Amino acid sequence: MKNVGIIGASGYTGGELLRILINHPDADVKVATSRENAGEPVFRIHPQLRKLTELEFVEPDVEKIVQTCEFVFLGLPHGSSAPVAKRLLEGGVRVIDLSADFRLKNKDDYPKWYGWEHPCPELLQVAVFGLPEFHREEIKGAKLVANPGCIATASILSLAPAVKTGAVEKNRIVADAKIGSSGAGTSVSMSSHHPEHSNLVRAYKPVMHRHTAEVEQELSLKANGEKVIIAMTAHAVDMVRGIMVTGHSFLTREVKSPELWKIYRELYQKEPFVRIVKEQKGLHLLPDPKNVVGSNFCDVGFEIDPHASRLVTFGAIDNLLKGAAGQAVQNFNLMIGVDERTAIGFAGVRPI
Amino acid sequence: MKNVGIIGASGYTGGELLRILINHPDADVKVATSRENAGEPVFRIHPQLRKLTELEFVEPDVEKIVQTCEFVFLGLPHGSSAPVAKRLLEGGVRVIDLSADFRLKNKDDYPKWYGWEHPCPELLQVAVFGLPEFHREEIKGAKLVANPGCIATASILSLAPAVKTGAVEKNRIVADAKIGSSGAGTSVSMSSHHPEHSNLVRAYKPVMHRHTAEVEQELSLKANGEKVIIAMTAHAVDMVRGIMVTGHSFLTREVKSPELWKIYRELYQKEPFVRIVKEQKGLHLLPDPKNVVGSNFCDVGFEIDPHASRLVTFGAIDNLLKGAAGQAVQNFNLMIGVDERTAIGFAGVRPI
């Protein structure tokens, strides 16, 4: 049983971390912080947890947390996380950071994509990119895990097979993302106002989405050192949870279905949280966020377009689970050496 | 470990039964029937279960089921269920029937509310109304449990405190229900066509809703033998899951908040799946289906209207869980003598 803390526990990711960890047989949530809600019972903010936990939010106090917790899930905004993580690491706490502060290996990517200089670049090499499917062994021993971004997770897992073929143009891979409103968190604004966020398809980040950097970093690792360029466009659609990344890659030679199936199976057949979805009949032919919502699964699939010499790939996740809290616990499970599925093996809730 | 069967497992309730029971430590799902999908893996119809079960649908064959299963969850349409239940009972199988066929004690209520004569009225007294909060002891020993209707569950649990006050006009209790589209199941029709079922508030059953009968039956038991009359109107709203029943009862004398709190606590404080929601601050002041979706909870609450001498009550459930599959498993847990929360103690998924 590990003592764990959640710093920044009142947002949607915090709610999911709490939902999972209060049922985790190897975790004991000692601290859940929320500056704004300190003193309140957790269930007043996360009403789904009423009658399930007596936890109360407390003020964030890193020194105290160091004295109590062996593991901390860090849910602070990008840029605020790094110094806190540093202090926690100094105190011997193992950290799973849900911000972007440690995802990029190259410190120069921070000014480029995030607009600020990294305050502790020496930690970038200490941090492990927390995508278990591709960094499982490193994660097990990691002191600092950088939990991937939500669109990034769906993009990397769904596009890796395309890159692995060696048969797609690596400098022009489109990642057309569609995402639900919970991805923007709990900060209210006109853009998240219900009348403005219903029945919409808004290209809220048409180019230069920050997750591009981590997707390129990880996919380049699958490309024999060649640099992969991702052309990402992110759209808000009318749903609360879920991400679909449609990948459009152009083929440099003919590629047939069996070759792709082989690559998909090699990459994902044994993965507990990646499912290959490519059916010939029924309604559920390809990945759809609808079928993973409420679960830690990433569904991936593909279609070959002979007309345009294109490989279309699909990746669907629940942005708050495989895209945030679920993956964080998956990393935690690896770090403490238990079955990766512990406390997150539940199915999605369908239909929703 | 009990061998269980699910007859009629391809609908939404079937999907939820499967989701729950494949993780139930005391249940082994031996049979899941679907005439239409026999031979197909369960996950082709319920894609959320991919990689979680290798079960396949089989043709319904009651004789075979009698030889294999000790418990059967019966998910057949109203009217088709009774003869199958009868045969199962003769074979010593304990049955949890999710149809309406055994919910009403008075056989004359069937022609009145359902338009048909009951084919085996002798079983009506054998059957136990499967609302654990009010029939827990009977359920434990029951051979045949009649799982309550979804709107009925929310109505009974939310209105019982009003009736218990002895201070409301019992012959004019309004139950104004709002329900999501999954309540109508998987049969497609123009009324469930997405363009027709979006952005709507459709009074699809303005009067004489069939669940009225079971609500009156159960609430009359709480009214010292007095007959309770329910004025129910059911509306379809634009959500997939969830039911909200707003109850409007008129007071015969002044009733204050502490008196009601006392009744609510007496009825529900110890109930594992009923939560009293009545907050003074925050966003989540009263029950809302949004906060129970994905869980087996029924949230109940109230407000006193001094202006109109009215007691307003609220009951919110997930129609597929506490309104169907979740409650069925709650009954199953009681019948086999394990913790009532086994396999259904999960929190709702929020936000959704």
Next chain:
Amino acid sequence: MKNVGIIGASGYTGGELLRILINHPDADVKVATSRENAGEPVFRIHPQLRKLTELEFVEPDVEKIVQTCEFVFLGLPHGSSAPVAKRLLEGGVRVIDLSADFRLKNKDDYPKWYGWEHPCPELLQVAVFGLPEFHREEIKGAKLVANPGCIATASILSLAPAVKTGAVEKNRIVADAKIGSSGAGTSVSMSSHHPEHSNLVRAYKPVMHRHTAEVEQELSLKANGEKVIIAMTAHAVDMVRGIMVTGHSFLTREVKSPELWKIYRELYQKEPFVRIVKEQKGLHLLPDPKNVVGSNFCDVGFEIDPHASRLVTFGAIDNLLKGAAGQAVQNFNLMIGVDERTAIGFAGVRPI
């Protein structure tokens, strides 16, 4: 051609007023004010108006407006409207006030329902309640029209026939309202945050809704002086536009369908914007906001419940049109003596 001004034109009601009035053959929009957006083209805030108007928002300047406009649509918050209206009236401007400031005849109702003393109670008798169906002749000559509330409009029009029967218990009429998110306007808050306002049924005003006062005022006029008591509960549901008010009235004697049809026809057959919806077949049997969205219609209908001696009534409107901007223009048309349907005779947009 009348010179008109819109004070407070950047909200949703302002957008609808602009959409209608820029096409009105007898109106020339001289001024559209918005403190926050002064200097901006109107289409930057109301993007549906791009290429349809070159209007720009200006700072509100009442003195200037008095010099320019013969008519003003006043879209200020409750409580701020009264002094501005007073000044406009002194300047000879005819005012259609969309706030609640002049809806109630009895000045004591303001402290009771709105929590403040009315600053110019002498105007309450000058003001005409702007529901054309019941005050058409007074509106024609009015200097100050108090445009009814949105839930109030649907409640009054749908419940008036019930009251007119003389056969319902007038002191216990339930108005159970379901409303879309645009009803709360453009102020962002956690309660309107898309993840919080999706898939919900939230009783945001379970008792003591302010519109109760005007509904009672108007329905009492239909009750031969008897005081009508309305038991209102307002719920937010997941749609942007639309209100459904389900009325539950209890009968003091048997009432049959032909008697009701007669009353409905007498009240509404000649009304251009009220439609009686009560079909025997098809999908659209009763009023549904879905069928009026985008139009100025109020659909009304009823069902008799023999079981509970109840009359169920339904009223559906688009809250921004018949519940606000559309009705305001209907009043304007009466005031200037043109066909009541001018510029607002369009059908709803369906399906939406």
Next chain:
Amino acid sequence: MKNVGIIGASGYTGGELLRILINHPDADVKVATSRENAGEPVFRIHPQLRKLTELEFVEPDVEKIVQTCEFVFLGLPHGSSAPVAKRLLEGGVRVIDLSADFRLKNKDDYPKWYGWEHPCPELLQVAVFGLPEFHREEIKGAKLVANPGCIATASILSLAPAVKTGAVEKNRIVADAKIGSSGAGTSVSMSSHHPEHSNLVRAYKPVMHRHTAEVEQELSLKANGEKVIIAMTAHAVDMVRGIMVTGHSFLTREVKSPELWKIYRELYQKEPFVRIVKEQKGLHLLPDPKNVVGSNFCDVGFEIDPHASRLVTFGAIDNLLKGAAGQAVQNFNLMIGVDERTAIGFAGVRPI
């Protein structure tokens, strides 16, 4: 005043044609056919039209229509339309065909994309592709107008500027489409069942969408004879109306914003129904179907991606209006020589 008929008037496009044409000053709807609903008043199927028209559906009888109507809007399924159009043309009726039967100039494209041989290929050259922005003069004199497909309209109008630059790779233009449920019409199926069509992003046509053919045909005309290849993927999202086509084109040389603005202005500045949306501030920066729903506008815009040498384009329409009925009336207006905006100049309904 022209006598017009609508063949196939009970679907969603039929409803919009009726809504528009009953208010058209130069059209007199003589016939609205519906096999299934013959004899029914139109408002029973299209409830938004109650109190606005007394029209009734009639059985389709082409011979009678030839005797009555000068113009026919043909709303039959793909493949059924051609022979009826042929007969109408023989009778001197001018036809606006909303099916795909006359959109493609090359008869060999029908077997390839639609799977059938064209029954009257001689008419393919008679037909004019009904996109006024690119074929205005031909439409004016046309006897047979082939109204473009909905995704095609948004794709062609939004991608034409990219092609016109001469600076994009023409053989790999991605058209990633997101579409509402009304695009699939009124046929019910499991895929349109509300619980299945909510909160989804379903790639229902990942490759080889039929509209590809007409998009390529039209864009190739803008490419100096060079063949344009479109890589289309169509997704269903949770909205009723609206299409967004996100175009991803790869640049062959650096292209800057002013060059693009110039092309956009040349193509669209004078177009009554195309709006260039590219703002620097506010919420509405780029096209979004939300802002055109209920109108005949197509909003187009772009963004340059320096990182991936990509031009991202956006096109948003209401699939039932600019994507079907609205554009059909725009064509009709051209054919009869009236202002192109007659009866379709209304703004969208926002927010919805």
